[in-house]
Amino acid sequence: VNAGGQAEVASGQAVSGNYYTALGVQPFIGRTITDDDDNAGSSPVAVLSHRYWQRRFSGDPTIVGTQINVNNIAFTIAGVTPPGFEGTMQVGSSQDVSIPIAWEPQVSAERSRMRGTGTWWLRIMGRLKPGASAEQAQAALEGTFQQTVLEHRAARQAQSQGQNALPPLDPNDYPRLALDTGSQGEMNSRQYYKRPLHILLGVVGLVLLIACANVANLLLTRAASRQKEIAVRLAVGASRWRLIRQLLTESVLLAAMGGAFGILFALWIKDGLIAASDWIGKGTSLDPRLNPRVLSFTLGLSLLTGILFGIAPALRATRVDLTPALKDSARGSGTASRSLLSRSLIVAQVALSLLLLIGAGLFLRTLLNLQSVEPGFNTRNLLLFSVDPSLIGYKDERLANLYHQMFERIEAVPGVRFVTFSRTPLLSRGTSDRSVYLPGASVGEDGKVKSDGPGYLHQVRENFLDAMEIPLLAGRSLTAGDDARAPKVAVVNQTFAERYFPDEDPIGKRFSFDSNTKPGLVEIIGLARDTKYARQRDEVPPTAYLPWLQELSSLGTVTFEVRTTGEPNKSVEAIRSAVREVESNLPVNNIRTQIEQADETLAMERLFAKLVGLFGLLAQQLAAIGLYGVLAWSVSQRTHEIGIRMALGANQKDISKMILRQGMTLTFVGVALGLVGAYVLTKYLTSLTDMLYGVTATDPLTFGAIAGFLALVALVACYIPARRATKVDPMVALRYE
Structure with missing residues (x-):
């Protein structure tokens, strides 16, 4: 969200035009989103949460009618929600900005879930008629839901064009509609805290x-x-x-x-x-x-x-x-x-x-x-921050050039020793995993290639191992030459090698993360020491480090890892300035040290x-x-x-x-x-x-x-x-x- 020339990452949601009226929510100032706003031909408007309005705009009552940019799309602020209203989805996690759902495709661009046929993402709320029970409502909606499931799978089949085709569903696996009470909203983390x-x-x-x-x-x-x-x-x-x-x-x-x-x-x-x-x-x-x-x-x-x-x-x-x-x-x-x-x-x-x-x-x-767990890399003097250039339209070659420029500019900051980036930072609870397929993988009765097991991956800049001080035990590391035109390569950790190539030298061995590509597409060029991945308490998973230029399509969001000669926090403002010099509309998000990042998981x-x-x-x-x-x-x-x-x-x-x-x-x-x-x-x-x-x-x-x-x-x-x-x-x- 860019307001007054200052860009920052904010949480947001796309809602239907009747969202606020159905919930009986009255605006604190201005107005809320209406049915007239919920179509692509209307002027784009946004509603701010009371908490975000207080924090970002200091509670300015004249903010109604002014413009903010959401992912480079200009929206007019229509109003502010009342204090205490934190929304209905993920209760406790206030959504800073709400927009009409009709504008989700323009704001999300290629990542729009409205355009995809393989995503279930909408949360629907409704009020029961007087005298109606939840069981009656579920029975009435079940037929419509099952028809939606069939249409969803048909669209997926047509979109796949024969690749990743969906097998027939077993009756036991058929999805069923579940109605829950919405009196206290929805919170997926409730089970986590329970x-x-x-x-x-x-x-x-x-x-x-x-x-x-x-x-x-x-x-x-x-x-x-x-x-x-x-x-x-x-x-x-x-x-x-x-x-x-x-x-x-x-x-x-x-x-x-x-x-x-x-x-x-x-x-x-x-x-x-x-x-x-x-x-x-x-x-x-x-x-x-x-x-x-x-x-x-x-x-x-x-x-x-x-x-x-x-x-x-x-x-x-x-x-x-x-x-x-x-x-x-x-x-x-x-x-x-x-x-x-x-x-x-x-x-x-x-x-x-x-x-x-x-x-x-x-x-x-x-x-x-x-x-006291040994993470497998040096956590000291390491600063992390995240950026999401895809939100402001960067992709393909423009995205690669942006990362190159950011790397060069941050590397020039005094006190910086190494600069690298990855899709998923270490010890952040985040994971990126796929199925591993080895040459000679068998085909099951359903016609699908059987996976040999799970594999976790890091899409990283070529100097990632050096910057994180992860020892290379054999082979070579990634280089700038491992780009989209070069053969696909990976550096794997010890656990990966021991699981999939026991008692063998893994260097030169091949595997794939996709059952529909030729097994052995990715060649192992190096062996790195094991490191913890998502949390200290988890066992080290089989992990592959993949060169970023061969995985650019999935790197719209990355985390930069900056190793400094001294206290990392002293370089924060200089690094922010370096990013602004490259792209003033790109907010630096969630800046923290690696030690703080690891502490968050505990x-x-x-x-x-x-x-x-x-x-x-x-x-x-x-x-x-x-x-x-x-x-x-x-x-x-x-x-x-x-x-x-x-x-x-x-x-x-x-x-x-x-x-x-x-x-x-x-x-x-x-x-x-x-x-x-x-x-x-x-x-x-x-x-x-x-x-x-x-x-x-x-x-x-x-x-x-x-x-x-x-x-x-x-x-x-x-x-x-x-x-x-x-x-x-x-x-x-x-x-x-």
């Missing part, structure tokens, strides 16, 4: 359980201190159910206050949490509003936890033997059962916190392992290690506080007993050991249960196993280290009450009631 968010939800749930167990212990302690009060109430005629309701009211009120503070904390932290979640992706806008559904869930959860974790202390507190409870000297009524429940809660807290810490340890080990792992680690430490602190509280209360209740022991000859060391033994016994039981639970859970939870790298879900080192760490923290938590117990004066303790 699993990690479910795991995080489980982690938060465990922390909530630990916090609730702590509160339950506090309620038990408070009930113990009110034992005489409760006995008096029962003695004067209060029913047990009346007292239970009173105690439950207190616990629910406590939970409600916690929920209210939680909502305030969520309002404060939500924007920062989203900003830290770089795994969501650039250009994605998520607005985690505290809507009525979220508030209702929070309120319901607060009430539920207040009842569930208040009922046991309430029942225990009202189960009182009146005679001993009414005596001032009675301290022990119900102490055994109350102590058992309290200790059980502590054991549960320790076990759950151990479970969370083990999860955090596994994710941290995964992140460290991925960060965004989810990094966030998980941080969040699960944070929640794990929070759980551990809650468990330690709970353990301390129980032991401190136990010491206060056993003051008289401690005084007797000391009067009978026990020294401070004996008393300290007794309290430490009590606390550490609870800890070791909790650790043992936590280890068993973690082993069972991680062994059978495949969704967790798939997210790990370089470490097994039952890694003994992680289990042992976390167990030792938790035991050490528990020892510190036990030491304070134990030390306090040793300070008891026997004479005072013997008079303690």
Whole structure:
């Protein structure tokens, strides 16, 4: 998009004329696209998203009626969408510019999907008639859809002219129409985010359980201190159910206050949490509003936890033997059962916190392992940026000349050592793969040549291996002479050679990426060392490096890799200027270092290690506080007993050991249960196993280290009450009631 002489890449969509009216979207300023705009004979108009209008045009209200160039086509800005409307497709990823669908062929030119017969790309939304169901609508549309499928395949057959002919469809493979609810729009990434968010939800749930167990212990302690009060109430005629309701009211009120503070904390932290979640992706806008559904869930959860974790202390507190409870000297009524429940809660807290810490340890080990992966090339002092000249009409010889000029101009920038480019940058999650066919490939029953396996490819400039510092192990590298007039050649990596030419010298061997060309069209001229391709966690795929001049038709978009002598970011402005000197209408997009590029692929792992680690430490602190509280209360209740022991000859060391033994016994039981639970859970939870790298879900080192760490923290938590117990004066303790 070129506006005011400044060009930049923007996201866009082509929509039907009734798109905004059907959705009931009113413009913020100006107007939206209408049916009158949706024909090739009308004047081209565009609608901007509110976010893009604010960012690019600083919210200028006079922008309506001015012109912008979209892929060198002049469009008049008709209006701006209201704030908060992010579109219906790929919800969360706002489309900056919307144009009528009738203008898609002119804007996309040769890449137009309106002109192709082999592309399924339109997303259709509709409203059901009153009383109609989705099943009825699907049944009514199915016939039309199947007719469209037949016409689509017939058009493909006619277009192929005998090449890449489509075989008859098996009835089991026939496409079927699927209708989904559009109430929350469409988001293909929903499935991608679903699993990690479910795991995080489980982690938060465990922390909530630990916090609730702590509160339950506090309620038990408070009930113990009110034992005489409760006995008096029962003695004067209060029913047990009346007292239970009173105690439950207190616990629910406590939970409600916690929920209210939680909502305030969520309002404060939500924007920062989203900003830290770089795994969501650039250009994605998520607005985690505290809507009525979220508030209702929070309120319901607060009430539920207040009842569930208040009922046991309430029942225990009202189960009182009146005679001993009414005596001032009675301290022990119900102490055994109350102590058992309290200790059980502590054991549960320790076990759950151990479970969370083990999860955090596994994710941290995964992140460290991925960060230490050897990519196979030098990632330092390497700057990347992308350009898409095809959007402004460059193709064929003009495109090749443009890349030559950009190469020469950027190479002349001070501090630049190497300049190269490729279609798909390394470690970018992007892939380009085809089927590999070797000479002598067999033909299947369907008449198609059988593939020998997958092959990943890099269309690269001839100096790519040198610029990326990828060692050439045998043969020769690509040269400028490997152009469209020369025989097709490729440099392959070790994995490619080992898979397709095992125990052979791959140099001189031939293969093809197209079953309809003569097998052996591409000759292997060199062997390069293996490098990671899309992500650090993926196995190295069989990869072929192809010379760019022999693959020019697929290089409308490329990424330049610029190796500098020093800090790459210092050369950014000079490189931007160099590109503008060659083509002022060509925006430089997504400029970043190779290290930043590689880090982006680890965004989810990094966030998980941080969040699960944070929640794990929070759980551990809650468990330690709970353990301390129980032991401190136990010491206060056993003051008289401690005084007797000391009067009978026990020294401070004996008393300290007794309290430490009590606390550490609870800890070791909790650790043992936590280890068993973690082993069972991680062994059978495949969704967790798939997210790990370089470490097994039952890694003994992680289990042992976390167990030792938790035991050490528990020892510190036990030491304070134990030390306090040793300070008891026997004479005072013997008079303690």
